Amino acid sequence: MRAWQFEGLEKGLVLNEVPEPEPGEGEVVVAVRGSGLCHSDLTYMKNPAAMPFLPMTEGHEIAGVIAKIGPGVTGWSVGDRVGVCPSGVAAPAGVFRHGGFADQHVCPAADLARVPDGLSWALAAAATDAGMTSYHAIIKRGGASAGKKVGVIGYGGLGQIATRAAVLAGAEVHVCEPKTEVWDLAREAGAVGVVADAAEWAKQGFDLVVDFAGYGTTDKALAAVKQKFGGRGEPGKVVQVGLGTGRLDVAVHQLLGRDLVGSLGGTVQDIEELYDLMVRGELTPYVTQIGFEEIGAGLERLAAGKVTGRLVAVWGEDG
Known part of the structure; x- marks a missing residue:
């Protein structure tokens, strides 16, 4: 499968071909349909010493469809639409484990939020971090x-x-x-x-x-x-x-x-509350949508301050 991976300060972000992940105990594999681009991605790539290994697949705003289910997972089925909470039980994606700038992403089932039918993948992905973090800060913390x-x-x-x-x-x-x-x-x-x-x-x-x-x-x-x-x-x-x-x-x-x-991050509940507001049309943030192949160039646009709202890559069969 394809993955945008950071290979260090000298090589930067590179599009690589990597093996598909397999779910472990309590995990699922998500076929990624949307992944948001964040200033945090840029910050992480300026500090590669924090990463336990390289190359590292970047991206932590992730939404998609469950493709595989590991042992011990209940309450979820292949084909379910999900968002992945980046501040859940797993270590942060794109820093300490592979992230979502890839065709597939493995994560704990405990970090999944249900994406309602009718919500776009662009909004579903943006809500997992930009949405969750801001909502938690102003509503729950503030x-x-x-x-x-x-x-x-x-x-x-x-x-x-x-x-x-x-x-x-x-x-x-x-x-x-x-x-x-x-x-x-x-x-x-x-x-x-x-x-x-x-x-x-x-x-x-x-x-x-x-x-x-x-x-x-x-x-x-x-x-x-x-x-x-x-x-x-x-x-x-x-x-x-x-x-x-x-x-x-x-x-x-x-x-x-x-x-x-x-205030740092938020919860699966925060994401699902946001999804409800979004699918009802009460909260529709400004999002610029790009394709998977444009992620590298998209991060350059973000670094140059040339993005209004949120930049989200969307791809796949129903992307």
């Missing part, structure tokens, strides 16, 4: 709900899903995004206001800000959320998701009376 004033920093692949999820939860949502060309998309998703710099939100008493950027934006997010004095009221919360520069530069006084937490 607690976005009716009556809350919520800010979303970064209207990319994750921010667009978080924005819409919070709107559907009844929150008043504001977006910070320097790329003015996507402002209309944010408004269409239900954002009531859009700014280029989160500094414009200072002292506006937000209940929650989720930072999907991390490029000097966390300090601004803290300045935007309300501050608790003594026993009065609830502290505003900032949920950090974006890795940005890899470090936080936060003024200590901004932390006083405010909550700063991190």
Whole structure:
């Protein structure tokens, strides 16, 4: 079968022919129909020392059809439509084990989410990481709900899903995004206001800000959320998701009376809740679809900042 594999800093990503995987105890083999391209893929390939072996098949946003079932697996059948949770019981795909930029992918059955009939493979794949991570951060970790004033920093692949999820939860949502060309998309998703710099939100008493950027934006997010004095009221919360520069530069006084937490990944339940919203047409993120052969070039586009929304490769008999 075909697989896009990272062979090291010198050779980079190469399209190889590799053996088909076989499922072990508690595992299934998924015939991949959709696989999302993520900035994390680029980050992983800059740090090959973290990988236990090379070449490594990349890709961790995976959806497809069960092709083989291993011993001990119950509740699943060959032909079932599934998405694969990248933050489940298995080690992260594309870093510590082979990922989904391949015709087939082996994973634990415990990490499978059911894909409803009628949902496209592009959306099914995007929901497994971009969707799950953003949904978990803003709904489960952040607690976005009716009556809350919520800010979303970064209207990319994750921010667009978080924005819409919070709107559907009844929150008043504001977006910070320097790329003015996507402002209309944010408004269409239900954002009531859009700014280029989160500094414009200072002292506006937000209940929650989720930072999907991390490029000097966390300090601004803290300045935007309300501050608790003594026993009065609830502290505003900032949920950090974006890795940005890899470090936080936060003024200590901004932390006083405010909550700063991190959010990483999510659950199979998060994915299935998103699938429900998507198949009902309530949440439809902007996705650019490419073919399997375009994955290498697609990652180059992503690295150059030339992708709006989420980039997803779709292929196969019913892709």
